[in-house]
Amino acid sequence: MSFCVNFPLFLIVLSLLFSVISSVLHKKAARVLSLVLSGLSAAANFVLFLYVMKSGENVTYLMGHFPHPWGNELRIGLLEALFSAAFSLILFLTLLGGKAPLLTRVEERKGQFYYCMCDLIQASLLSLVYTNDLFTGYVFIEICTIASCGILMIRENGKTILASVRYMIFSLIGSGLFLLGVILLYDITGHLLMPNLKESVREIAACGSYRLPLLASMSLIIIGLSVKSGLCPFHLWMADTYGAAIPTSSGILSGLISKGYIFLLIKIIFDVFGTEVFYASGVHNVLYALGALGIIAGSVAAMRENNILRMSAYSSAAQIGYIYMGLGLSPVLGMEASLFHILVHAFTKPPLFLAAGLLSDSMGGAKKFRNLQGAGYVNPAAGAAFSFEAFSMIGLPLTMGFISKYLFGIAAFESTHHKMIPTLLVLAVSTVLNTLYFARTILRIYNREISPNHGEKVTVRSEKLYLLSALAFVLLNLFFGTAAKPFIDILAEGIAHF
């Protein structure tokens, strides 16, 4: 066994350590530490990904060398390594480019705490992705909740504090339900480690006993995680939260944290309940319906919004809907589309929020569309980045968004009859709505009549780091959008090995 299987544990411990150290450092040192951590994590996880791909099998990492059913485990598979690498890279790029919004909105003496929270988020994302133990999952869900509340409330005004309270209440209901589901499952199986759970769940389902508790625990876990990631009826907190937060935080919250929860949910579906039990229970139909509803509801709400950050927030609700719709569609192709869409949204939303924040800053902090007129000329880099990411959200060819819509289309054709037409219809309607509200925004920011509240013209030289991060996001997007085939094969192989 190679040395690199130790990387996940090292990185988790290192992130926790760094977050403690950061809290007493100067803001600049803390920022460097966070950037080093997320960059290191991206590189290490990529090495691990190459290792797993070469060896072709999953590694179970025993912590303290206690074998199951006693010990605590991490499981390192193809998808885990890939998603950790992607999440770390996105966190790195978001922090790299997201310095400017922090300078104006966070008090000087509190700067280091922001990076302390980011390190905690890094630790909890890695743990949520790698863990093989449900209770460890619960603990890191809570750590993630506290850290995300931290990056939300660090900007002290009435709106953000209220948004944090609301976010906290929704999150805590979600994790309470998740915990209850885990307890019920522990009650009927006596296990917390995923491989043991899967075995027991299969036996229980086969002999037909405890049908109701099993269904109840499955529903509780799924409802808990979908409340936290903002599936349709629970998406209402999103606009307040993402709209009020610092754009850097909005990007991390919508692009990474909700994805961490969804990845854990997918892992639970595969490794705890097993796809057979899950797709026989009928819960997937509910997820499918709510996902489809979320796409339409989110897009319509985004259409009606006239604040650029809140519009992006509602568009997140629609994108989360896509992911859940794919989960409910079919176990292989639908899942593949969902996993790809997790990456699409994670690679697209953070730069979109960053660009929206910078556009708003260049117009004297205006967020309403009528005051953003011509912002694309005042800050050309942010305008171009916003337009490109908007194209990816709409799903124009050559971008990642196109590939995921294509995958959803394929999955729809391969699925059962009564889901094919609604899926295609939802895809078509949402693409039209997406195009409408993003086109409206782009036309506004490139209007020749610049609204009078604009600030000084932002030169390219003054924002080198932002430019670097935006360019990296664009290039990665184009890379995955054009060379998608090998990548989709990797996802399919990962699902087969889950």
Place this chain on the structure above:
Amino acid sequence: MLSILWNNRIQVVAVVLFAVGLTTLLLHKNLLKKIIGLNIMDTASYLFLTSLGFIEGRLSPIVSGGNTDPALYVNPLPAGLVLTGIVVSVSVTAVILALSMRLYRRYRTLNLDEIYRMVHREQEEED
């Protein structure tokens, strides 16, 4: 029916407590009462978990008198989970109480509806 309820009385109490907590959390306007509801909800799940981990007639899982037969002792894992859970809920409560303090200092009330109205008014003045 009654005997089933009586035999599972601890679980029944836990479910009732959970429901009380959840309704308090969802329906009350006062932020402090919401937080209390949240804590009742958490406590209910810990009660549920503890009651599942206890088997009548067995000893607490501390080896005494050189007796290492596991059939004599209860499983220590649920108790360990409850302890972890309590730590989590304490820290979460601390964060949300800190948030409430900030809200109170700003708006001099803990009624969420009133706070919402005031924030909305601030927002309109800004625009």
